[in-house]
Amino acid sequence: MSTPARPANRHHKRPRGEGQWALGYREPLNKNEENKKADDGLNVRQRIIDVYSKQGFDSIDPADLRGRFRWYGLYTQRKPGIDGGKTAILEPEELDDRYFMIRIRTDGGQLSLQQLRVIADVSNDYARGTADVTDRQNIQLHWVEIESVPDMWTRLEAVGLSTTEACGDTPRGMLGCPLAGIDADEVIDGRPQLQEIRERYIGDPAFSNLPRKFKTAISGCAAHCTVHEINDISFVGVVNEQGEAGFDLWVGGGLSTNPMFSKRLGVFVRPEQAHEVWAGVAGIFRDYGYRRLRGRARLKFLVNDWGAEKFRDVLQTEYLKYELPDGPAPAAPRGDRRDHVGVHLQRDGNYYVGFAPRVGRLSGDLMHRIADIAERHGSTRVATTIEQKMVILDVAPEQVESIVAELEAADLRVNPSTFRRQTMACTGIEYCKLAIVETKNAASELIDELERRLPDFNQPLTINLNGCPNSCARIQTADIGLKGQLVVNDKGEQVGGYQVHLGGTFGLNPSFGRKVRGLKTTAEDLPDYVERVVRNFEKQKNDGETFAEWVQRADEADLK
Incomplete structure (x- = not known):
């Protein structure tokens, strides 16, 4: 893939000390930036396959172990028995166990039963049966040894799954409504745009060295289930005055120790423009983002300093090279709970059945059981949500009572208490x-x-x-x-x-x-x-x- 041209400088007054590439400051200002300049995180994959998986944990370069491994969804997990009082005191190598958490991207959350079963098998074979659904729709496994990783990749990639850029200073797993394409109230189906962005840009060196993580949401969900208010970039389904369905663009949200809500840019993005707009916003973050201090390296700080008007101007003038029209704000979210738990009618007359695993915790065996229950009731796919829950899609009306009973019997509550x-x-x-x-x-x-x-x-x-x-x-x-x-x-x-x-x-x-x-x-x-x-x-x-x-x-x- 070709790397987008760097924009010409346009009088953005920001001290070079912030490490912004677009202002000509390319020298790394911290250890993380030095590691990324020395070698792109994407290059670690071949070393894992050729060297580390064959020679074992002790052969791993520390700069890869605690840095570039994240570009493929790998973090060392915490050594057992270290109490919380020592978290901020011990050095990384004292906290590291010899096992890894591995994060599997499930962009948009939708999984075929074949994909779910492969994750279940990988969990049982290599991760002591562990699995957690995260609040970004991913599935994380634990207790993974470096020797197992290449075979895990082979098996996951054979069914269209990946760990590429699941962590690291990259465009991480993208949120989408688990009901995309079937929800009766949906404004627009965001799956084509999400898929196009993933295929064009995930794993592209043009975006593999961002200042920090970059979180995306693309959805036309009437319940606003992807919480567009707190992502780096969100495309929110809207209908303009001409009756065209497209997206409202929000940028610069994020939580952590300096929480900020994202800002509306007030533009209407046509579906075919979404991938270019995404690349433009990611490009601004890459080129103008603050790289000096890790604590200020998220896009939200740049957006907060610039404001929505300036951000829109830079996006249009330097990156897109065209104007985006003004557009409407999203409608208010449907309902008082922005999730998809329970039994609900799809637009095609079938039903989806959302259920609540206990705080997102699954296991290899439980994932197999979910797949079996879905298949017995005529479904071929499930989805994860950003609330650490799951949904079985496409259940025929006459199958609803039975599938609810089987899920409840497995402690997968379809009618949970508020607390569950x-x-x-x-x-x-x-x-x-x-x-x-x-x-x-x-x-x-x-x-x-x-x-x-x-x-x-x-x-x-x-x-x-x-x-x-x-x-x-x-x-x-x-x-x-x-x-x-x-x-x-x-x-x-x-x-x-x-x-x-x-x-x-x-x-x-x-x-x-x-x-x-x-x-x-x-x-x-x-x-x-x-x-x-x-x-x-x-x-x-x-x-x-x-x-x-x-x-x-x-x-x-x-x-x-």
Whole structure:
């Protein structure tokens, strides 16, 4: 593929010290940039195949191990037995285990049963049966040895799956509505655009050295299930005044320690333009993104500094070489839960059946069971969602009752409680080297406790647990967001716990969660805390008032 020409400089006043390529500053300003300049991350694939898989873990160059391996979805996982207090103290080589997490791209989330079964087999053969659905629709496996990776790639790629650029400073796995092409209320089917971008640009050296990760969403979902408000680039389905379906363009969203909502550029993107517009925005990020400090290297910082008007001007003038027309904003999201759990009618008269694995945790055997259940009921495909859930598509009306019964019997809830439906958790200290606390089991136990204590609660309520400050589980946009950290308990002991964020929300009036001074809870006390605040909400809420709306007016004492 040809590399797009670098744009000419156009008086963008930014200190060279930010390391922006377009301003002529090409010398690497940190170790990550030095590694990328020394060798493109895409080149590590052949070394894994030819050298590392044959000579073993000890043969791996550290610059590949903790850097370029990410370009193929590989992270060393956390060595067991290292507590959260040591996360920020130990050197990377002290935290590294000799095993890997491997992330499989499932752009748009839709999988054939053959693909799901191959992932299940790879999980059982090489990953101790582990599998997690992430909140970016990917599937992650653990306990992978370097010797296994080439065969894993062969098997995955034979069915059209890949780990290429699943991590790293690259265009990572792209979000799409799991119901694309079948939802009765869909504005536009975004699959052709997502597929074209993937085929043209994923693995292209033109975009394999970005300042940081680059997250994409493309969807015409009426429920806005891909949360366009927090991606680096989002294409949101709209219909213009002429009745043409296309996309509204949003850029510069992201969470982590400096959360920012994305900005509308106010343009209408025709479907055939989407790939060029995507490449233009990615090109701006590559060329003008801040490469000096990793903490400021996300696109959101550039967009925040430039503003939407300037960003649109640079996109059109320097990259697209044509003007995009003004366009409409998206309609309000459908419904009060932006997910696809439950049984719902497709436009073709069949049904889709969305179900809730427990905090996204699967296994090789469970994936096989899902595939078998789907096949027995006439379906040939499933999909993952960004809520760590799954959907079986194309179920005939007469098969619905039976498939629901089989899924429920496998603890894959089609009619889950609010707590099962809307609780998410990141990987946590079990495998992640950045984590401070455990999350998956804590979230699972929290669900059980809340179902027992609050059996009649049925209001929408998102509870997101994160093991560190990086917000992989989107804590700032949850009703109850829990950021893992060490806290002091009643006995004066330092233990695992969470800082609490309350009332985060998407939609027409998005806001990040409210932080109440000193509001923290130990992991042990978490069920008591959540029960207390939910009961306060139930007692005090007005008719139709959401949890986030109540939080904004509640007394601090009622939030503690």
